[in-house]
Amino acid sequence: MSSHYEAPIRKPLIIGDKNYHDVTVDVAAPVEGRANKQWWIAFSIALAAFLWGVACVSYTVGTGIGTWGSNKTVGWAWDITNFVWWVGIGHAGTLISAVLLLFRQKWRMAINRSAEAMTIFSVIQAAMFPVFHMGRPWLAYWVMPIPNQFGSLWVNFNSPLLWDVFAISTYLSVSLVFWWTGLLPDFAMLRDRAITPFAKRVYSIVSFGWSGRAKDWQRFEEVSLVLAGLATPLVLSVHTIVSFDFATSVIPGWHTTILPPYFVAGAIFSGFAMVNTLLIIMRKLSNLEAYITVQHIELMNIIIMITGSIVGVAYITELFIAWYSGVEYEQYAFLNRATGPYWWSYLLMMTCNVVSPQVMWFKKIRTSIYVSFVISIVVNIGMWFERFVIIVTSLHRDYLPSSWTMFQPTFVDAGFFIGTIGFFFVLFLLYSRSFPVIAQAEVKSIMKTSSETYKKLREQGGHDNHSHSEHNHH
Amino acid sequence: MKALYKIALLAVAASSLTACFNKSEPNYQYMPNMYEPVGYEPYAESAAFANGKEGQLPAKGSIPRGFTPYEYENSTAGYELAKANLKSPLAPEDIDLERGEQLFTIYCAICHGDKGDGKGNLVKREKFLGVPNYKDRDITEGSIFHVITYGLNAMGSHANQLSQEERWQVTHYVMKLRSE
Numbered sequence: 001m002s003s004h005y006e007a008p009i010r011k012p013l014i015i016g017d018k019n020y021h022d023v024t025v026d027v028a029a030p031v032e033g034r035a036n037k038q039w040w041i042a043f044s045i046a047l048a049a050f051l052w053g054v055a056c057v058s059y060t061v062g063t064g065i066g067t068w069g070s071n072k073t074v075g076w077a078w079d080i081t082n083f084v085w086w087v088g089i090g091h092a093g094t095l096i097s098a099v100l101l102l103f104r105q106k107w108r109m110a111i112n113r114s115a116e117a118m119t120i121f122s123v124i125q126a127a128m129f130p131v132f133h134m135g136r137p138w139l140a141y142w143v144m145p146i147p148n149q150f151g152s153l154w155v156n157f158n159s160p161l162l163w164d165v166f167a168i169s170t171y172l173s174v175s176l177v178f179w180w181t182g183l184l185p186d187f188a189m190l191r192d193r194a195i196t197p198f199a200k201r202v203y204s205i206v207s208f209g210w211s212g213r214a215k216d217w218q219r220f221e222e223v224s225l226v227l228a229g230l231a232t233p234l235v236l237s238v239h240t241i242v243s244f245d246f247a248t249s250v251i252p253g254w255h256t257t258i259l260p261p262y263f264v265a266g267a268i269f270s271g272f273a274m275v276n277t278l279l280i281i282m283r284k285l286s287n288l289e290a291y292i293t294v295q296h297i298e299l300m301n302i303i304i305m306i307t308g309s310i311v312g313v314a315y316i317t318e319l320f321i322a323w324y325s326g327v328e329y330e331q332y333a334f335l336n337r338a339t340g341p342y343w344w345s346y347l348l349m350m351t352c353n354v355v356s357p358q359v360m361w362f363k364k365i366r367t368s369i370y371v372s373f374v375i376s377i378v379v380n381i382g383m384w385f386e387r388f389v390i391i392v393t394s395l396h397r398d399y400l401p402s403s404w405t406m407f408q409p410t411f412v413d414a415g416f417f418i419g420t421i422g423f424f425f426v427l428f429l430l431y432s433r434s435f436p437v438i439a440q441a442e443v444k445s446i447m448k449t450s451s452e453t454y455k456k457l458r459e460q461g462g463h464d465n466h467s468h469s470e471h472n473h474h
Numbered sequence: 475m476k477a478l479y480k481i482a483l484l485a486v487a488a489s490s491l492t493a494c495f496n497k498s499e500p501n502y503q504y505m506p507n508m509y510e511p512v513g514y515e516p517y518a519e520s521a522a523f524a525n526g527k528e529g530q531l532p533a534k535g536s537i538p539r540g541f542t543p544y545e546y547e548n549s550t551a552g553y554e555l556a557k558a559n560l561k562s563p564l565a566p567e568d569i570d571l572e573r574g575e576q577l578f579t580i581y582c583a584i585c586h587g588d589k590g591d592g593k594g595n596l597v598k599r600e601k602f603l604g605v606p607n608y609k610d611r612d613i614t615e616g617s618i619f620h621v622i623t624y625g626l627n628a629m630g631s632h633a634n635q636l637s638q639e640e641r642w643q644v645t646h647y648v649m650k651l652r653s654e
Contacts, residue, residue: 136505136507138505139505
């Protein structure tokens with residue numbers, strides 16, 4: 001240990017006097033304990049919202065998508081808005097677990113588990129919209145290129161909506177495998193600690209007989225790296241493909257080459273905001289403040305600030321190009337966004353996405369948990385409006401003025417959205433009580449480099465870390 | 475052994491799923507959204523009409539575009555008049571004996587025989603007798619057309635199988651057979 005060199009500028013990632021056992025106990029506590037009243041209240045609310053969503057979706061499927069506010073001109077509205085929004089939120093999980101792993105960011109270790117859970121749960125929400133916004137969802141399996149009796153009639157591979165199918169399903173399955181692989185040592189830990197036979201049985205099954213041998217760990221690390229290497233281009237391509245739904249069209253306001261990176265930046269932006277929202281609550285409720293520290297929140301805020309600025313640059317680029325293009329349709333599309341009947345949504349998007357992340361330049365603000373929490377919610381509202389603005393304002397007024405119209409959502413539109421929020425929280429709340437919400441195996445791996453305890457020990461052992469390591473040269 | 479048991483279970487499950495198909499009845503359909511017509515199909519049944527049929531008779535005396543009513547009545551007098559006065563409206567270049575032969579083979583030869591000698595398949599098999607040879611009968615193109623249109627004695631009307639123009643083609647072919 002004494003030969004270890006770490007820059008003294010780095011602040012501890014595990015605070016408090018924690019040892020390996022403390023990590024285990026802290027992570028296992030929410031799983032092994034009983035749910036308190038607040039949890040049940042939150043769960044009941046989420047479940048009610050979910051059931052309301054189920055009712056609304058059943059009504060839609062049973063009656064038809066005419067129950068929604070979409071119309072002949074605005075064929076896509078809340079359905080795709082919510083789809084893109086949820087997919088975007090999901091992206092932060094993979095960013096945290098894959099990209100930050102590739103960049104060897106140790107601070108990711110305390111948050112990656114929950115971020116990946118968030119990815120999976122939000123991709124599940126997202127995946128419902130492409131199915132239930134179909135007029136005939138019971139024929140959704142036709143999007144798959146399955147050999148069939150229609151003379152083996154296949155799908156047209158030229159549509160980004162088909163690419164969406166592949167992107168989302170691949171994304172969900174890879175994320176799930178990545179997440180579960182990481183969970184194996186942690187499930188094994190819960191298995192080994194389990195007291196009741198039932199818990200023992202359950203965690204034995206889900207931990208796949210993990211015994212933590214050197215060879216297992218070596219391969220575990222390799223798999224994680226390979227999956228991170230695969231997930232990174234995947235995460236970039238998934239939201240790119242989602243953006244192709246719009247970018248490949250001929251609609252003024254949609255047909256833009258900037259959309260792929262801009263959507264991905266927006267996805268990271270909104271996803272990190274959602275991670276912040278969830279973790280700020282979780283660290284408090286599950287007593288994980290020692291692991292999800294203010295430093296973690298600050299770093300996420302910095303990423304929110306960076307991606308928020310990228311999004312802001314994209315907005316300005318779009319506006320500039322619209323002016324520079326000389327295409328009156330394009331110019332009108334942006335004029336309409338700013339001054340048309342949906343000006344308020346454009347204004348909300350601009351203030352929430354461009355202005356709000358800029359407050360993170362102030363250290364006082366980005367290290368404030370309360371402000372971070374508020375901003376994280378504001379960002380997600382803003383990003384919802386970004387998708388709404390892109391979709392609805394581009395559609396409701398385009399080439400032919402005779403087709404200009406307005407969009408008014410119905411309670412069913414809202415009910416479906418509320419239902420997915422409910423479902424998300426149902427899953428997340430269940431997750432937080434049955435899964436190890438922090439990758440304890442990973443956190444333990446940074447115990448000796450980045451925990452407060454060991455940092456102090458190192459200092460006591462002589463702040464001449466550097467000379468120490470020189471002594472050890474042979 | 476366990477694998478074998480699983481395969482057997484799968485086979486039973488698969489066969490129980492297909493066993494539900496009864497060959498004497500139409501098969502099950504998955505979401506028959508547009509299998510049943512919303513509009514009225516020509517030969518379908520419908521409660522919308524008194525006789526339950528969707529093929530309703532046109533009003534008496536109405537004449538569809540492109541159709542000429544046949545003026546000779548279905549009686550011996552009409553037959554004699556047609557025989558004497560009715561002439562083919564087909565111009566010589568419109569007479570298509572090849573098509574006449576095809577139509578004759580389809581609609582006439584089963585009784586009258588390919589050569590018009592009254593030795594059709596049904597006669598050879600003695601399903602019924604008494605089909606005359608064209609050569610033995612005093613027939614004109616007018617009388618042939620009249621008989622195809624209305625039928626005569628044991629022969630039924632062929633007006634709903636053959637259009638007016640087709641009946642004239644057959645008539646010309648019959649005249650050709652008769653002359654051979």
